[in-house]
Amino acid sequence: MSTSSDNLPGSSASSFAELSHHSITFIGNDALVRPEASSGLTWNNIHYRVPTKPKGFGKRATESRTLLNNISGAVAPGEMVAIMGSSGAGKSTLLNALAGRLQTGTLSGQVLYKGVKRDPRLFKKQVAYVEQDDLLYPELTVKETIQYAATMKLPSRDFSAESKARRVNDVIEWLRLTETTDTMIGDSMARGVSGGERKRTAIGVELVTDPGFLFLDEATSGLDSNSALHVCEVVKSLCRARHIGVLMTIHQPSAKIFNLFDKVILLCKGDVVYAGPVAESVDYFARLGYVCAQHENPADFFLDLITLDHTNSERLAKSQARIDSLISSFQLKANQDSKPILTILPNPKEKPESTKPPLMTVVSAGWALPWLRELAVLLDRTWKAQTRSHFRIIAMAIRPLITGLFMGFTFFQLETTQSSIQNRVGFLFFIPIDLAFGVVVPMLTTFTLQADIMTRERSGGAYRVSSFYLAKFLTELPFWLLFNAVYLTVIYFLAHLQYDAIKFFTYLGICLMHVVVSVSLGLAIGSVFRNVHVSQMLAPLFINIFLVFSGNLVNFDDITPVLSWIRYISFITYTYQALSRNEFTGLHFSCDNPATESAVGCVLTGEDVLTKYSLDSFSIGTCIGLLGALTVAFHLITYICLRWKAKPRYLWI
């Protein structure tokens, strides 16, 4: 149940003051440990195995590799816990196992949130997961990015527009982003916010729902030491002030960052080497005979201890023996401790967190907005992103301009002689090919990024696939239609196709329908492959196949039946035939030498041209109908793939 608390003092300036206060109450030792591990996240005997790669082609995997070996622990609200270990230790695997984001392999054990088994649909709304790659719209500002997240994630039935706006301001203040609210996120083309600000914005997107728990995967990777420290300090402040449990994987933190954590889980090849308070970690290892020098960064010291030394076989064996003994020592300690590994008694001096004013949080598993409202918000966001992408718009405009001039002057003022027939056919064949390549390939760049953002947003239950998809389609279309309509008009008159209003508008209609199919094909290819490089490499292959089966390069009757069906899904065929029908019907051609007018081989009418080139199988109406049917088919493929890939089956315990 939600509680209405729009004006609670935990919001806006007061919450910032609280945060500032907390940000200076940094790590003491056990002073920061919360008693309520059971109200946070607890896990017992997490065991995860994946099948190993089969030896030999076509053989099934019969062996498996253990990536997590019976790991137990807990993170209480208001605690910040680090998962550390060398590369491949299993940090991300453990984080994903606890966040419910593993897809393959066998996972066993128990994970409880607030003391009970998690409901997958509710859990993803109760917690936040910040991925390593900050997938954000580069064209939006920091404030807009967080604003859209709030609009889409906070249910309109519980949150008024004002309370959503207040929440956005709160989050911006929590994350100390007030100075950069109106700065674009940016990308490699257009410089935007700094790496640290970008990461904090990515965290802000997840924090708008005021989640009870925060998972962070490599939150500091790629950041310089100052930005990394700032990000961790901000997260620490939030963790305290909002009483959020934080579990974070981290690579080689500086000593300052390391000391921000309440507890640390040190992993080596899926085994725990140490899990407990940061403040006790140095003493723990010292008791085992591994003394960290006073000025050495304990994080570096521990990582050296738990990393295999591959310099030579002797050192490898020695380091392996050391790690094995550290794992055994910790298991012994864990077995001796009757309490759960990470749960530590409360410090009575600590002010109880329950006095913190709660914000209204999202607790229902349903959609936050009705479908139409969701579509309107996504249309607005995608439209902003499209129209602000200046380089892209310029490129979208330049391509048809250059091709138009090139085409127009190559096929300049076509005549009605015999030799012009070939030129006219070539011209009409080139149009659908050029439109297909010109639309499908470039649109994959933005689509694959936006589809990845959709997957991230949907993993938090933000919106439906259908509204994302429709918004993308409807915002892509106007650009392609507009620029290509200009180009198609210019080449029509430069090439001197039939000067007849009906013929011109029919030509334009057919071509624009072809643009619609091409956009739909681009979406389908992008959603099947989802990777920008793979889809941009394969898109020309598909278009080329459609091109070969379009009827101009190979005689349909000679195609093997195994492949001949492809011609029915070749949209180039239908556009080419419809354009040819439209243009050639009613045209008369002269023989180059009037004396040979009756000679064999001299084609006198456009209808004869259609017959000669086998372009008379379908009427214009049929071609347009078939283009419409292919559009629907491509949309279906897109929708199914997006839905299927955006809703992966996660392992759940």
Ligand SMILES: Nc1ncnc2c1ncn2[C@@H]1O[C@H](COP(=O)(O)OP(=O)(O)OP(=O)(O)O)[C@@H](O)[C@H]1O
């Ligand atoms: N689905 C999988 N199938 C096979 N092996 C996997 C799978 N997922 C992870 N691994 C392997 O498990 C080990 C741990 O991976 P994980 O990503 O958790 O490491 P990590 O500690 O986060 O490393 P890094 O810091 O380099 O990201 C690695 O050796 C990785 O190759």
